[in-house]
Amino acid sequence: MKVIGALILALGALSIAFDSEAGALRERLAERAEQRRATSGTKVQRNVAYGDHADQRMDIYSPADAREAPMLFLVHGGGWRRGDKAHGRLIDNKLAHWLPAGVIVVSINYRMLPDADVLTQRDDVVVALAAVQRRAHEWGGDASRVVLMGHSAGAHLVALVAAAPRDARVSQPWLGSVLLDSGALDVERLMAERHHSLFDEAFGKDPVFWVATSPVRQLSVPGAPWLAVCSSQRKQACDQVKAFAQRVRETGGRIDELPLAKSHGAINEELGLPGTYTARVNDFLREVGLLAR
Numbered sequence: 001m002k003v004i005g006a007l008i009l010a011l012g013a014l015s016i017a018f019d020s021e022a023g024a025l026r027e028r029l030a031e032r033a034e035q036r037r038a039t040s041g042t043k044v045q046r047n048v049a050y051g052d053h054a055d056q057r058m059d060i061y062s063p064a065d066a067r068e069a070p071m072l073f074l075v076h077g078g079g080w081r082r083g084d085k086a087h088g089r090l091i092d093n094k095l096a097h098w099l100p101a102g103v104i105v106v107s108i109n110y111r112m113l114p115d116a117d118v119l120t121q122r123d124d125v126v127v128a129l130a131a132v133q134r135r136a137h138e139w140g141g142d143a144s145r146v147v148l149m150g151h152s153a154g155a156h157l158v159a160l161v162a163a164a165p166r167d168a169r170v171s172q173p174w175l176g177s178v179l180l181d182s183g184a185l186d187v188e189r190l191m192a193e194r195h196h197s198l199f200d201e202a203f204g205k206d207p208v209f210w211v212a213t214s215p216v217r218q219l220s221v222p223g224a225p226w227l228a229v230c231s232s233q234r235k236q237a238c239d240q241v242k243a244f245a246q247r248v249r250e251t252g253g254r255i256d257e258l259p260l261a262k263s264h265g266a267i268n269e270e271l272g273l274p275g276t277y278t279a280r281v282n283d284f285l286r287e288v289g290l291l292a293r
Contacts, residue, residue, distance in 0.1 A: 042099055045139070046086075050108070050131035051124070058108040058128055059085050063099050066140030070147075070290045072098055073132060073174075074107040075125055077152025077268065079198040081113040089265065090151060093272030101291060104141045106132050110157075118202055118213045122160045129161070130169040146174040147290045151268040153202070155182035156215065159244075162226070163218035176225045176288035178281065181267045183237040185228075185244035187214035193236065216247050226255035227284040231264050256284060 041064030047057040063069060076083040076090050085091070085107040095105055110116070110124035129148070136143035150158035161167075162177040184190055187203055187210045203210055211217050226248060230238040238259050248255040258280055260267060272278055285291045 042095075043139075050128045053111055055109050055111045056124060056127070057085070058106055058132070060139050061095055061099060061105040061107075062139050062141075063102050063104065066102070066104055068142045069102055069104045069140055070145040071104045071106060071132065071136060071141045071143075072290070073129060073146055073148050074105065075110070075148070075150035075154035075158050076107070077150070077154045077180075078112070080118055080121060080153045080156075080202040081198070083112075083153070085109045089269040093269065095272075097272035097278060103290070104136075104139055113201060118157075118160075122157055122213075125157050125161050126167050126169055129174075130171065133171050144172060145290060147176050147178060147285060147288065148174055149178040149180065150182070151180040152182065152264065153184075155179040156184040159185055159215035160213065160218065162223055163215040164220075165223045174224055175290055176227065176284065178284065179226065179228045179241075180271065181229055181231050181234070181237055181264050183234065183240055185214075185240040186216040187211075188217070189243070190236075190240065195236075216244050219247050219251050219253070222252040222254075225284075225288050226253065227258060227281065228255060229258045229260060229267055229281075231267055232259045232261050233263055237264075 043062040043064070043066075045060040045062075048060060050056050050058055072094070074085070074090065074094070076085055076087060078084075083090075091105075091107055098105060108125070108128045110121050110128070112121065116124070129146075132141075132146065133143040136146075148158045148162060150156070158177055159179055159182060165173060179185075184199065184202075188207065190199060191203060191210055203213055226245075228241045228245060230241040232238055241257055241259075245255045245257050260277060262270065262277070270277060271281060282291060286293050
């Protein structure tokens with residue numbers, strides 16, 4: 001028994017050490033990336049608070065001499081439970097592409113499961129967006145030229161906010177919303193079908209909560225235009241986009257659907273790389289007024 005107890009303690013210590021080293025590695029990688037961007041003239045402000053909680057933080061990447069610059073507002077994915085605003089697959093190629101185009105990129109963290117449910121996470125996105133609008137001038141940004149973009153769970157949160165754009169905390173409308181492969185635009189339908197267990201963790205068993213967290217159920221009036229990207233390798237995700245798009249159009253809104261033969265991760269990571277995918281997103285950003293025509 002003593003040997004087993006010692007082994008358990010050793011494994012626990014090893015786990016703590018591993019987590020500590022992993023955290024330190026993430027910090028070093030973020031610092032190195034920040035140094036590289038600084039040498040190219042990019043101004044980086046990390047962990048800017050938009051609330052009191054340690055997870056209510058955002059990073060702001062500004063082009064050199066930004067003045068009344070358009071702003072891209074990013075919400076990371078991770079199953080509503082994990083993920084980070086500085087993750088390379090989320091941020092690197094997008095920064096490399098849109099910073100030279102004169103766009104300020106804001107990437108946010110938010111509270112996550114199990115400490116914060118999906119509606120609380122939605123509220124964090126709203127509060128962060130309100131803070132960006134309020135402080136845009138401090139960073140050389142234009143609060144009237146903002147596009148929301150999220151991947152996976154982050155795309156669901158963006159859709160949940162954008163489907164009901166009537167929150168008094170948000171001072172003005174935004175230009176559009178880009179959804180990168182959300183599989184949860186109609187939560188009621190999703191939960192009635194065969195689905196991954198992470199959706200059970202996020203949405204539980206209460207149909208009332210499914211309605212409250214379902215973007216398609218929040219749609220009632222036309223809002224800013226949408227671009228909904230989905231992986232054709234995930235039939236359920238593209239089915240969700242198709243049904244959501246139909247409802248957007250029924251309410252008088254505009255939405256472009258973009259199915260891609262790319263994986264869920266590639267839709268996030270490859271955006272910003274040269275090619276037809278990035279070009280198509282740029283077309284949308286020009287059409288809504290984020291990028292110059």
